[in-house]
């Protein structure tokens with residue numbers, strides 16, 4: 350038993366349910382974890398008034414990895430101010446831990462809009478419009494002003510693009526597509542395009558393409574098979590990965606790794622989906638995204654063999670479930686993956 354120290358943030362809604370299945374599969378794969386549970390999220394905020402205390406953040410810096418289920422109040426609830434948990438917890442962890450790549454792999458299942466596809470989105474995860482640049486003036490007056498700038502640094506863009514090329518170099522098709530909006534966002538687009546071209550020159554084995562984000566959304570919906578690795582900025586990546594999830598079999602299959610590839614601290618692994626309070630306790634939550642995220646965690650920790658077995662089991666089972674249909678409970682899916690690893 351290796352005994353990696355993993356902070357588990359089950360969070361809200363179906364978060365704890367899917368995380369439990371992910372941990373079950375990790376154990377079945379033979380990797381020993383020392384887990385530490387952290388009560389964080391909407392429910393915790395409502396009972397304690399805390400979002401992410403500094404002391405907890407400091408503890409999290411010391412673990413080997415973080416596994417997160419989902420955070421957020423029920424849709425429509427007004428108890429938690431919009432953005433409080435996003436900015437104060439999720440984005441804070443991404444920024445503070447320098448999780449500069451958000452890696453989101455997609456494999457289209459039978460019957461989806463993009464069956465048989467196999468691509469990954471490398472989303473820049475610490476910059477762009479997410480940084481909180483800007484502000485409001487004369488709020489609530491007819492002359493109100495709001496600005497929210499997109500911050501792009503050479504350092505941030507380059508390290509993200511380098512990761513994408515490194516990933517593509519290991520994949521069969523060895524291709525990277527930059528997605529941006531260089532025809533309108535001429536300042537940040539120029540920085541992304543030049544950096545992309547320079548890194549591409551160091552990787553003659555990797556073929557490259559460029560698409561504007563609006564065109565890329567058409568291709569994702571109509572011809573996602575053209576993609577191998579997509580690299581893009583934080584906001585485009587957020588939107589495109591929901592679309593990618595939708596066309597490949599649903600957001601219940603979409604896994605993600607918030608990576609600090611430099612390994613100066615822990616990385617964080619979470620399914621792309623939210624807390625889905627409407628299906629809590631019904632057994633309808635699909636744990637495959639959480640399980641695949643946990644596989645990405647093992648891969649990052651160096652448990653590449655166990656990670657590969659888990660990913661293979663997830664991909665096989667999600668194809669089988671999609672092809673055969675029928676009702677699979679959260680637990681039944683977790684058990685079935687656990688049996689195969």
Ligand code: IPM
Nearest residue numbers: 435436439440587588590621
């Ligand atoms: C995601 C989510 C987050 C994001 C939200 C919850 C802040 O949508 O991980 O894709 O926008 O990055």
Ligand code: MN
Nearest residue numbers: 587588591621
């Ligand atoms: Mn999102």
